[in-house]
Amino acid sequence: MTLVVTGGAGYVGSVCAQHLLDAGQDVVVVDDLSTGHRDAVPDGARLVVGDVAEVADEVLGAGDVDGVIHCAARSLVGESAAEPAKYWHGNVVTTIRLLDALRHHGVPRLVFSSTAATYGEPESSPITEDAPTRPTNTYGATKLAVDHAIGTYAAASGGAFRAVSLRYFNVAGAHAGAGDGAALGERHAVETHLIPLVLQVALGQRDEIAVFGDDWPTADGTCVRDYIHVDDLAEAHLLALDLLAGSDTPEGGHLVCNLGNGTGFSVLEVIEACRRVTGHPIPARVAPRRTGDPGVLVASSARARDELGWKPTHTDLDGIVADAWAFARSLAARSPAARSRA
Numbered sequence: 001m002t003l004v005v006t007g008g009a010g011y012v013g014s015v016c017a018q019h020l021l022d023a024g025q026d027v028v029v030v031d032d033l034s035t036g037h038r039d040a041v042p043d044g045a046r047l048v049v050g051d052v053a054e055v056a057d058e059v060l061g062a063g064d065v066d067g068v069i070h071c072a073a074r075s076l077v078g079e080s081a082a083e084p085a086k087y088w089h090g091n092v093v094t095t096i097r098l099l100d101a102l103r104h105h106g107v108p109r110l111v112f113s114s115t116a117a118t119y120g121e122p123e124s125s126p127i128t129e130d131a132p133t134r135p136t137n138t139y140g141a142t143k144l145a146v147d148h149a150i151g152t153y154a155a156a157s158g159g160a161f162r163a164v165s166l167r168y169f170n171v172a173g174a175h176a177g178a179g180d181g182a183a184l185g186e187r188h189a190v191e192t193h194l195i196p197l198v199l200q201v202a203l204g205q206r207d208e209i210a211v212f213g214d215d216w217p218t219a220d221g222t223c224v225r226d227y228i229h230v231d232d233l234a235e236a237h238l239l240a241l242d243l244l245a246g247s248d249t250p251e252g253g254h255l256v257c258n259l260g261n262g263t264g265f266s267v268l269e270v271i272e273a274c275r276r277v278t279g280h281p282i283p284a285r286v287a288p289r290r291t292g293d294p295g296v297l298v299a300s301s302a303r304a305r306d307e308l309g310w311k312p313t314h315t316d317l318d319g320i321v322a323d324a325w326a327f328a329r330s331l332a333a334r335s336p337a338a339r340s341r342a
């Protein structure tokens with residue numbers, strides 16, 4: 001049987017594909033390569049280049065697909081405000097087309113990349129899955145709409161189709177390539193995430209890091225986030241697939257689980273960790289708050305631990321940063337020609 005990873009040429013998808021291959025599974029990656037990289041698709045996975053909505057029927061119709069991890073998505077919060085149609089079509093319409101194809105071909109399992117952005121500004125911390133969902137940006141709204149859609153498809157299937165939505169907090173770090181396997185990490189054409197941006201300063205690719213606000217109601221005045229290592233995140237996807245294959249059916253056929261470490265680190269703590277790991281002074285400058293940023297986002301991971309049996313193992317911030325740093329350096333060491341082909 002085959003497992004399909006959409007977005008498997010991207011950061012999270014490629015690491016999920018690698019973990020599945022390491023577990024001995026057959027893997028097909030579906031990716032339109034609009035933001036992903038052909039060379040991030042792990043060796044051993046078959047790549048189908050195309051839009052998920054366009055190729056889902058063909059890929060799932062092959063007859064031996066046993067489950068899908070759906071990571072392909074638009075994921076830039078700022079862009080989602082400026083270009084909402086790109087997000088409603090790319091995230092919601094595309095996923096509905098995928099759900100229809102799953103139903104049509106009788107594929108029984110789906111694990112969906114959802115996000116902490118579905119919660120918006122939390123009322124209390126840590127955030128549990130029962131917290132109100134009031135997204136403050138279009139990106140989060142589209143992911144929440146998909147979570148709802150999946151729930152209704154699962155409920156209507158009478159148990160034939162089951163799904164887990166994993167609500168990621170701040171994914172970070174990199175997968176270290178074993179043997180001939182390539183290291184897999186974050187490389188976005190438009191980088192907005194804190195750790196890779198800070199590491200760009202250490203690499204001499206930017207002069208300083210802007211700290212978005214130092215007047216938040218937190219211990220040091222900067223935003224607090226819950227950083228989760230991408231390898232721990234990928235393991236949760238495999239555990240979710242296992243759960244869906246077993247007899248322990250989630251209620252209504254759909255389980256929503258937060259994925260975070262349950263520990264928050266401030267922007268200044270992250271910058272300090274990057275200084276320790278890289279040995280670079282990393283100049284930082286306080287800048288205005290970024291629109292739409294909540295002050296504190298920390299997950300309760302109790303449900304993931306209880307229901308999936310998930311236990312994060314890379315919880316040390318310096319270790320997460322060290323893996324991201326090793327990847328950033330290996331990427332920077334590649335020739336410009338190699339990078340432009342990627």
Ligand code: UFG
Nearest residue numbers: 115116117169170192193194197210211212223267293297
């Ligand atoms: N930050 C800075 N300077 C920068 C970049 C970021 O101070 O140059 C701060 C942000 O204000 C925020 C923190 O660093 O407080 C982390 O920012 P990221 O952009 O790395 O991540 P976000 O917390 O904004 O968003 C991420 C994902 C979302 C997801 C969210 C849930 O990108 O998809 O985590 O926690 F919804």
